[in-house]
Amino acid sequence: MRQLRAIEPNLHLVHTRQEPRAMGGNNVRSIFHPSDFSEGSEIAFIHALKIALATGANLNMLHAAEGMDVPWERFPALRETLVRWNLLPRGSSREAVGHLGIEVRKVLCSSSQPVQACLGFLRQFPADLVVLAVHQHGGIGRWLDKPVGLPIARAVGEMTLFIPDGVEGFVSPEDGTVSIRNILIPVEGKPAPGPALETAARMIKNLQLPAATVTLLYVGTQGQGPAVKSPEGSSGAWNRVTKKGEFADTVLRTADELAADLIIMSGEGPGGFLDTLRGGASERVLRKTRCPVLNLPVGAKLG
Numbered sequence: 001m002r003q004l005r006a007i008e009p010n011l012h013l014v015h016t017r018q019e020p021r022a023m024g025g026n027n028v029r030s031i032f033h034p035s036d037f038s039e040g041s042e043i044a045f046i047h048a049l050k051i052a053l054a055t056g057a058n059l060n061m062l063h064a065a066e067g068m069d070v071p072w073e074r075f076p077a078l079r080e081t082l083v084r085w086n087l088l089p090r091g092s093s094r095e096a097v098g099h100l101g102i103e104v105r106k107v108l109c110s111s112s113q114p115v116q117a118c119l120g121f122l123r124q125f126p127a128d129l130v131v132l133a134v135h136q137h138g139g140i141g142r143w144l145d146k147p148v149g150l151p152i153a154r155a156v157g158e159m160t161l162f163i164p165d166g167v168e169g170f171v172s173p174e175d176g177t178v179s180i181r182n183i184l185i186p187v188e189g190k191p192a193p194g195p196a197l198e199t200a201a202r203m204i205k206n207l208q209l210p211a212a213t214v215t216l217l218y219v220g221t222q223g224q225g226p227a228v229k230s231p232e233g234s235s236g237a238w239n240r241v242t243k244k245g246e247f248a249d250t251v252l253r254t255a256d257e258l259a260a261d262l263i264i265m266s267g268e269g270p271g272g273f274l275d276t277l278r279g280g281a282s283e284r285v286l287r288k289t290r291c292p293v294l295n296l297p298v299g300a301k302l303g
Contacts, residue, residue, distance in 0.1 A: 029057035032127035034118045037063060037074050040133030040165045043173070045076040047163060047292070048131035050171045050178065053087075054206040058103035060125055064117035065110070075106050085176035128159065134286065135165040160295040162286060169292050170261045178207045183214045184260040186251050191266045193228050196296050200264060201234035212236040215258055219243055219250045248284035255289060264294045 033048040035041040045061065052059040061075060079097065082088040088096055097104060105125075111117040163169050170180045183200050187193040193216070200214050214236060218225030222242045230238035243250050255263055265282060286293055 029055055029129075030125065030127045031057045031059045031129045031131060032118075032122060032125075033059065033061045033131045034114070035061055035063050035075065036114075036133075038133065040135065040163065042076055043167070043169055044131050044133040044161075044163045046081070046171050046173045046176075047161060047169055048129075049076075049078070049081065050176055050207075051129065051131070051161075052102045052104075053100060053176075056101050057128070058105070060105045060107065060121070060127070062107040062109060062118060062121050064112075064114040065108070078104055078106075081173075081176075084174065087176070130160045132160070132162065133165060134162045159297065162293045162295065164286075164289060164292070167290055167292065178209060180204075180207065180209050180212050180261045182258045182260045183212060183262045183264060184251070184255050184258060185214060185216050185264045186247070187216050187218050187226055187228055193226055193266065196264045196266045197228065198231050199294070199296055201231040201236075203262075204234065204236045210235045213258075214238045215254070215260075216240045217243065217251065217254050219245060219247045246281075248281040248288075251281075251285050252288055255291060260291050262292050262294060263289060264296055266296050 031048050031052050033041075033045055035045060048059055048061075051057065063075065079088060079092055079094070082097065082100070083090050083092065087100060107121065109117040109121070171178055180203070183203075185193065185196050185200060187196070197214075197216070204210065204212050204214075214230070216228055216239065218240070220242065221244070225240075225242055228240065241254070243254065245253075251263070254260075263285070265285070
């Protein structure tokens with residue numbers, strides 16, 4: 001399906017292609033993936049698609065570029081990926097995607113300002129989760145040499161899954177299997193760690209990861225950390241450790257020691273985590289970690 005849809009003055013979606021969705025009782029959820037068609041964005045797409053399939057979410061992918069001559073083939077190959085994952089037979093129609101319980105929209109936007117294009121789209125189609133690639137050594141989130149990821153994540157104020165450039169992440173592009181053995185959650189008294197713990201528990205359930213281990217890390221003095229316990233009915237192993245040291249260095253060192261597959265970090269409000277991403281400890285974690293980071297604003301839960 002193609003349609004012309006205005007986002008804001010001087011910013012227009014030039015094409016929208018939507019994979020139909022089957023009728024069903026799925027909860028309304030939305031994932032947004034801005035793509036610059038790079039290898040890192042391809043990996044981010046794989047993660048966004050897997051989470052959409054696991055949660056029954058719709059998936060919106062957007063690419064902004066000057067002009068209208070970007071071919072659809074530049075977008076990640078959705079049906080080819082689903083065929084490779086043995087979720088669709090080869091030769092399936094676009095309509096077949098909807099029978100998997102998800103809705104996928106591919107959007108081309110004519111704009112020289114990718115951040116504004118993404119935010120304009122999100123005003124019309126709000127997202128519960130943003131999944132994007134970040135280039136750690138060239139600035140946090142660069143799209144055609146323009147900062148993109150950080151401004152989008154700050155403005156949206158929703159959950160954001162950052163996939164560092166050069167990191168394979170936890171979803172196999174070959175067969176869609178998920179490999180999360182260790183999840184690291186830094187915990188502090190404020191914000192309350194409960195939502196981050198519940199998010200980890202929901203991920204273990206939705207992605208079918210009963211063997212996963214969740215490590216709750218408090219950086220400080222033994223006995224002074226917040227009282228935490230694993231959510232009721234959660235599976236997997238839950239450990240708590242306390243370490244002294246500078247926050248970012250301790251988180252990074254612990255992630256390396258655990259061979260963490262995911263770090264879940266909370267903020268004190270919409271964009272709270274990201275408000276510190278200018279020279280702060282959280283920025284140093286994101287710039288140097290070798291695994292995906294899930295930013296979780298207060299009140300947000302993945303699942």
